[in-house]
Structures are given as structure tokens and as C-alpha cells.
Amino acid sequence: MVEIQVGSMKIQADKGKNLLSVLRDNGIFVDAPCGGTGHCGKCKVKIAGEIPPVTETEQALLTRSEIVSGTRLACLTDCTGTMRIMLPEYKTVSKAGFLETAQEIDNGFCPGETGIAVDIGTTTLAVYFYELKSGNMTDVRSGLNLQRRYGADVISRISACEAEQDALRKMGDSIVSQINGYIREYGKKIASAVIVGNTTMLHLLTGLDPSGIAKAPYLGQSLFGVMYAGHQLGLQVDGEVYLPPCISSYVGADITAGLIAMNLDRSKEHVFYIDIGTNGEMALCKGNTIFCCSVAAGPAFEGAKIKFGTGSVAGAINRVWYDGGVKYTTIDDAPPVGICGSGLIDAVAVMVETGIVDETGRFMDDQSDEFFVSESISITRQDIR
Ligand code: FES
Missing domain, CATH: 3.10.20.30 (Beta-grasp domain)
Known part of the structure; x- marks a missing residue:
């Protein structure tokens, strides 16, 4: 030892x-x-x-x-x-105060009862707290989905389940304990919950083997639309926990919830609904017809395959602009350790603005293949094309 x-x-x-x-x-x-x-x-x-x-x-x-x-x-x-x-310091929690006021409706809840709406993103976990009687949102807590230690995207996490005995249970425990941690911080009993996420995230939450999602015919164990008791999932929720239905293995319950919230099953116009996360999902809606599809989207913005890419950690360059020279800010004003998604978009915009690259991302100077944002952090040719 x-x-x-x-x-x-x-x-x-x-x-x-x-x-x-x-x-x-x-x-x-x-x-x-x-x-x-x-x-x-x-x-x-x-x-x-x-x-x-x-x-x-x-x-x-x-x-x-x-x-x-x-x-x-x-x-x-x-x-x-x-x-x-x-270890680097990861920013994992943010919170906001009172956010949204809804009209009081007669919904059968008692005054003071609290519920949560949870969005399990591949990268970010967000928990929204509501006073159920009034429908007012009272708080939001969010942070990195700590399952990320098993990979940035759903395929890496599914592979981890196949490669490592117990990884499925550990990833389930990880997300449950993160949600419970936010509930404890909020400090009130939770009467009920709705949890959305892509199809793989809901498999990991419920302990269902997601391996079928990664290989033909790409079918998971469930598309959900299921009610659980809070304790069945290990959650500190006194009553029921609803997992709305996913549309397919790669279009999850988060899209279902978004479409319902926006009344897009009844839209009179053509509406294009796009959710760019680590997975990018989109829906084209008109009347009662909705076409959906999904693509891999986000790992680049979370640092994967970018030489100095990083998540939103202290020291990540998060804003870049040109003002007679390249200027930047970092998270927590810490010395630069890498560049996160927002910084990356800004930096490439500056590169286009100053003629370092053309609009296709090609470096204009054949001798150069690197653009320095700070003394030690650069964007390389391979990062862009
Ligand atoms: S997790 Fe170690 S190199 Fe990617």
C-alpha cells in the first residue's frame, strides 16, 4: 500500500x-x-x-x-x-436568489410546499426550487455534473459502465448525492420533483444499463415517462419524482419538457427549438407535427480536444476582446490556466476581427499556427480546423 x-x-x-x-x-x-x-x-x-x-x-x-x-x-x-x-479548483456551485414570480393557481398544493425541477445535463446539473402553490421559483443551484470524471460525453460514460465494474452504480450515486446536497443547502423539505435529462442521464440516475444506447440498434432499456417514490431513487424527496418521457435514445426528456413548456405542440408558425449542450438537440415544430434530431455538440466548449481548453474553473479565460491589443479576463481573476467555452468563442471572434484567420478558420499566415491570448495560453490551428 x-x-x-x-x-x-x-x-x-x-x-x-x-x-x-x-x-x-x-x-x-x-x-x-x-x-x-x-x-x-x-x-x-x-x-x-x-x-x-x-x-x-x-x-x-x-x-x-x-x-x-x-x-x-x-x-x-x-x-x-x-x-x-x-487539484485544480473546480467551480461547482452557483446559486441565485428569488427569480421568477408566477400567477397563483389552484393546483392542489398547500402554501409553503416546495418542489424541485432538476435538469441533469451531461456537463451541468441544475436544480430549480419552487414554491408549489404559487409556482414562484425561489432559488437555483447548479454545478458541474460530477459524473464528468467518467468522461465528458454520453458515449464515454456508457463505455465506462462497460469497462469498469460498479461505474454505473457510482455514477448514479454521484448524481443523487449532488442533488441531495443542493436540497440540504436549500434547507427545506421537498414535496415532489420532476427530473429531466438526456436518455443516458436518466439511465444513470435510475441504475439502468445504458449500453444499448451506444450500439446498433441504439435502444436503451427505457424511454421513461415514469413516476418513482423519492426514496426509490435515494433522493431526499418526500413524495413523487416524475421522469417525463424521452423521445428517443438521443432526444431526451429535457427536450420533451422544453417543447411542453413552450406549447410547441400547438404552434401556428414553424418554430425551430434548439438546445445546444454537450449534446445538441433540435426540434422543428408546426401544428401537431414535430421533427427531432440530435448531434454531438459541446465537448469542445468544455475543453475537450482544445490544447488549452478547460471547463469553468478558477483561472479559465472567460472573455477575450481586442482593444489595441488582446485583452482578457479570467474566472475569479486568477492567473490564466486555460480557456473555457465563452473565452474560446471570443478568442476566435478576435482572430477573425484582426485577420489572424479567415471566416473559414484558416490561418492567414502560413508560417503561424498559434494565436496567444495570454503569455502561456494559445489557440492553435488544430483547435479550430
Ligand atoms: S482523462 Fe486523462 S487524458 Fe483524458
Whole structure:
């Protein structure tokens, strides 16, 4: 056994065991968009103590100064000796106060009863709190979906379920404990809940094996439209929890809920409803006819396959503009550690505005294949095309 220390937590790990697995098993979040396959270069941890030798892949994915300062990729690191691990600071929770006021309706709820509407996104979990009698939204809590340690997209998470015994249960436990954590922070009893998400997210929540979604004929175990008791899902909800129906394996209950909320099953005009998340889903609606489809969309905006891409962590460049020179801001005003989705869009806009790339993303100067946003963070040719 070897000792791994993370903050004040000391973990005894089997010698030689993979560091990412050890951290996951102990409930420690490490961003792992490629699911630990050594491709994305995002599962960076800083190691002090017995620093393992750097692998060839790490040499390609880490900068010289990162390697020298002890940064390694957790998925490519084995626990070979006593290590102290320093993790990047992930921003996981945000909240807002009173947000929305609805007209009081006679809906059968008692005054003061609270309900939640939960949107389990592949990347972000959002929990909306409502006073059920009035329909007023009273609070919102959101944060990174911590299942991300098993991969940024649904296919990586389905693969993790197949590759790792217990990953399905752990991902289910992870989302349930995140929702329960937000409920505890809110501090009131929850009478009922509605939970939406894409079809894979609802499988992971309910413990159903999602592997059929990833291979022909691409069918999961359920399209839901099911009522559970809160305790059946391990949720701190006193009454019922409704999971609305998904439309198909790749068009989830979040789209169903959006279409209903917007009355798009009755629209007189053609309306195009688009939800760009980690998965992009869209619906073209008119009258009682609705066509739906979905595409992979978001991992690039969450840092996957972008050299210095990162999620919304402290130090992520989140705004870029040109004012006689390239200017930027970072989350929490921390020193730049990478660039997140909003920064990436801004940076490419600046590159077009200043003629670094043309509107197709082609670098205008054949000698150059990098655009520096800060001293250490750049956008590369491969990032764009
Ligand atoms: S390289 Fe380790 S999770 Fe992607």
C-alpha cells in the first residue's frame, strides 16, 4: 500500500493502482473528458513527493514547465509511492436568489410546499426550487455534473459502465448525492420533483444499463415517462419524482419538457427549438407535427480536444476582446490556466476581427499556427480546423 494525500484527506492505495481510479473511488472529482483514455490531457494533477516519471503521451500533452513542476495526467499515473496531490479548483456551485414570480393557481398544493425541477445535463446539473402553490421559483443551484470524471460525453460514460465494474452504480450515486446536497443547502423539505435529462442521464440516475444506447440498434432499456417514490431513487424527496418521457435514445426528456413548456405542440408558425449542450438537440415544430434530431455538440466548449481548453474553473479565460491589443479576463481573476467555452468563442471572434484567420478558420499566415491570448495560453490551428 502507498499513501496518497489530497488536501487533509489521506488515502491508502494499492501500490501500482491507477491514480484517477483511486481518486474517483474516494469521491474526489478530477475532470476527465476522455474518460481516462489518455487522449484529452485534461486530468492534470500536481504531484509532490514521489513524482512518477513522465510518459511519452504526457510529454506530448503537457508543457515543459508543467512537467518540471510535477504536473501529471491522473489517468496515466500509477500510485507507485507516497504522493501529495494538488487539484485544480473546480467551480461547482452557483446559486441565485428569488427569480421568477408566477400567477397563483389552484393546483392542489398547500402554501409553503416546495418542489424541485432538476435538469441533469451531461456537463451541468441544475436544480430549480419552487414554491408549489404559487409556482414562484425561489432559488437555483447548479454545478458541474460530477459524473464528468467518467468522461465528458454520453458515449464515454456508457463505455465506462462497460469497462469498469460498479461505474454505473457510482455514477448514479454521484448524481443523487449532488442533488441531495443542493436540497440540504436549500434547507427545506421537498414535496415532489420532476427530473429531466438526456436518455443516458436518466439511465444513470435510475441504475439502468445504458449500453444499448451506444450500439446498433441504439435502444436503451427505457424511454421513461415514469413516476418513482423519492426514496426509490435515494433522493431526499418526500413524495413523487416524475421522469417525463424521452423521445428517443438521443432526444431526451429535457427536450420533451422544453417543447411542453413552450406549447410547441400547438404552434401556428414553424418554430425551430434548439438546445445546444454537450449534446445538441433540435426540434422543428408546426401544428401537431414535430421533427427531432440530435448531434454531438459541446465537448469542445468544455475543453475537450482544445490544447488549452478547460471547463469553468478558477483561472479559465472567460472573455477575450481586442482593444489595441488582446485583452482578457479570467474566472475569479486568477492567473490564466486555460480557456473555457465563452473565452474560446471570443478568442476566435478576435482572430477573425484582426485577420489572424479567415471566416473559414484558416490561418492567414502560413508560417503561424498559434494565436496567444495570454503569455502561456494559445489557440492553435488544430483547435479550430
Ligand atoms: S487524458 Fe486523462 S482523462 Fe483524458
